[in-house]
Amino acid sequence: MADGSLGVSTGKGAGKGGRTAARIREAALELFSRLGFERATLGEIAAAAGVSQANLHYHYQDKDALWRAAMLDLRGVIAEEERLLEAAADASALTQLRMAMRLFLKISWKHPALGRIVALEGMAGGERLDWLVDHLLGPRNRRLAQLVQAAIEAGELKAFPPEQLVITLQAAGAGLINLTPLMAANFGVDTGDPAVREAHDSMILDALLGGLVNDKKR
Amino acid sequence: MADGSLGVSTGKGAGKGGRTAARIREAALELFSRLGFERATLGEIAAAAGVSQANLHYHYQDKDALWRAAMLDLRGVIAEEERLLEAAADASALTQLRMAMRLFLKISWKHPALGRIVALEGMAGGERLDWLVDHLLGPRNRRLAQLVQAAIEAGELKAFPPEQLVITLQAAGAGLINLTPLMAANFGVDTGDPAVREAHDSMILDALLGGLVNDKKR
DNA sequence: CGATTTCCTGACTTTCAAATCAGAAAATGC
DNA sequence: GCATTTTCTGATTTGAAAGTCAGGAAATCG
Numbered sequence: 196m197a198d199g200s201l202g203v204s205t206g207k208g209a210g211k212g213g214r215t216a217a218r219i220r221e222a223a224l225e226l227f228s229r230l231g232f233e234r235a236t237l238g239e240i241a242a243a244a245g246v247s248q249a250n251l252h253y254h255y256q257d258k259d260a261l262w263r264a265a266m267l268d269l270r271g272v273i274a275e276e277e278r279l280l281e282a283a284a285d286a287s288a289l290t291q292l293r294m295a296m297r298l299f300l301k302i303s304w305k306h307p308a309l310g311r312i313v314a315l316e317g318m319a320g321g322e323r324l325d326w327l328v329d330h331l332l333g334p335r336n337r338r339l340a341q342l343v344q345a346a347i348e349a350g351e352l353k354a355f356p357p358e359q360l361v362i363t364l365q366a367a368g369a370g371l372i373n374l375t376p377l378m379a380a381n382f383g384v385d386t387g388d389p390a391v392r393e394a395h396d397s398m399i400l401d402a403l404l405g406g407l408v409n410d411k412k413r
Numbered sequence: 414m415a416d417g418s419l420g421v422s423t424g425k426g427a428g429k430g431g432r433t434a435a436r437i438r439e440a441a442l443e444l445f446s447r448l449g450f451e452r453a454t455l456g457e458i459a460a461a462a463g464v465s466q467a468n469l470h471y472h473y474q475d476k477d478a479l480w481r482a483a484m485l486d487l488r489g490v491i492a493e494e495e496r497l498l499e500a501a502a503d504a505s506a507l508t509q510l511r512m513a514m515r516l517f518l519k520i521s522w523k524h525p526a527l528g529r530i531v532a533l534e535g536m537a538g539g540e541r542l543d544w545l546v547d548h549l550l551g552p553r554n555r556r557l558a559q560l561v562q563a564a565i566e567a568g569e570l571k572a573f574p575p576e577q578l579v580i581t582l583q584a585a586g587a588g589l590i591n592l593t594p595l596m597a598a599n600f601g602v603d604t605g606d607p608a609v610r611e612a613h614d615s616m617i618l619d620a621l622l623g624g625l626v627n628d629k630k631r
Numbered sequence: 632c633g634a635t636t637t638c639c640t641g642a643c644t645t646t647c648a649a650a651t652c653a654g655a656a657a658a659t660g661c
Numbered sequence: 662g663c664a665t666t667t668t669c670t671g672a673t674t675t676g677a678a679a680g681t682c683a684g685g686a687a688a689t690c691g
Binding site for chain 3: 466474476
């Protein structure tokens with residue numbers, strides 16, 4: 196049964212096969228998100244996963260299907276974020292927003308593929324972006340925009356267009372993480388260094404987000 | 414044959430040949446920066462430029478050479494930025510930095526290809542990124558980092574790692590511009606709208622950069 | 632155990648884009 | 662005008678990656 200049925204174990208003897216499919220998706224996610232859809236070849240993905248190239252076609256019909264399956268693995272990441280945020284639904288909008296930003300940074304360091312995919316496909320447009328908006332990004336972004344809107348209405352945040360603010364905060368937060376190769380090539384800075392990461396997070400939280408807050412509330 | 418309509422060049426003398434090559438580079442820059450090197454095909458570029466695919470190989474040896482030639486067209490953009498900044502070399506570091514940010518936004522709206530290229534190749538790494546750092550990005554980024562360093566030493570800016578701040582400000586400033594297709598797909602927002610652009614620029618300048626400045630200087 | 636299904640691979644075919652080439656068209660020079 | 666060079670194109674070749682397939686290995690089941 197080569198239907199490429201998402202990581203969830205189907206019970207019975209899916210032990211080995213499911214793991215192989217998962218390894219393939221992991222390798223695919225890494226390469227797709229770093230290089231983009233066309234630049235990442237099935238040969239590379241197969242090699243990274245330690246399987247034959249033909250095996251990719253056993254588990255997934257074609258390259259597009261593999262791409263979608265790999266992207267769906269990120270749904271768990273988004274869901275976890277949502278779960279944690281809902282636990283704080285009672286706090287002020289600004290507090291929730293700060294928490295969302297912290298979560299976003301944490302997730303971006305742990306799963307850099309998500310931010311890279313947004314950047315890659317968000318610039319290119321087309322069918323894959325539409326698919327991502329439908330299946331992964333749309334609800335999350337709209338929810339965050341509502342949160343920003345609420346913070347503005349509560350007078351806690353300067354009045355900028357919520358959609359633009361959401362996207363810009365994400366771009367600012369994920370920028371350095373996405374641009375790890377540039378940091379290395381241009382400055383010799385290693386973003387794997389915990390000191391770099393901490394400096395980055397406090398820069399985003401203290402400085403950037405701080406600048407958006409209404410002075411009277413600071 | 415095809416539709417050789419483009420024949421009549423308005424320019425005189427050596428106008429035609431140079432103009433054709435320039436049109437090819439323009440089309441190449443747009444497509445390379447939006448889609449990335451491999452996703453952009455020579456066929457598309459040729460069609461966008463209104464010439465045959467073989468013509469691309471007449472003016473440029475191969476796809477790589479065309480890519481580099483298209484990138485070099487951006488040197489003029491960088492040089493212009495540098496020229497304007499040098500005119501204000503006497504102002505305080507913070508003033509220069511604000512000016513640099515304004516310039517960066519203006520340039521990013523006018524030449525969105527530059528920001529997209531940084532994002533695309535800066536994420537992927539590899540030979541093309543190294544080439545870009547050597548020929549286009551390196552000096553500019555290091556100069557900006559020095560400016561930030563000076564502003565910090567003058568006590569005008571909070572003390573964050575200059576390289577990280579430079580990259581993050583660029584990511585924040587170009588984020589929405591790069592992600593124009595995402596803004597359209599996810600929110601139906603058209604970044605061509607002047608109102609959107611103005612709101613974005615003031616958001617970046619007032620809020621984000623404002624947040625980085627030392628309170629005592631505000 | 633043998634039978635059956637699931638999983639996986641090497642070898643092959645197809646497809647598509649990059650690169651080449653011979654020569655036509657247009658510009659330039661005499 | 663004719664000759665020469667430059668510019669450009671259609672047709673073709675080349676190469677690399679996607680996709681197919683027959684069958685082998687391994688797990689599962691009676």
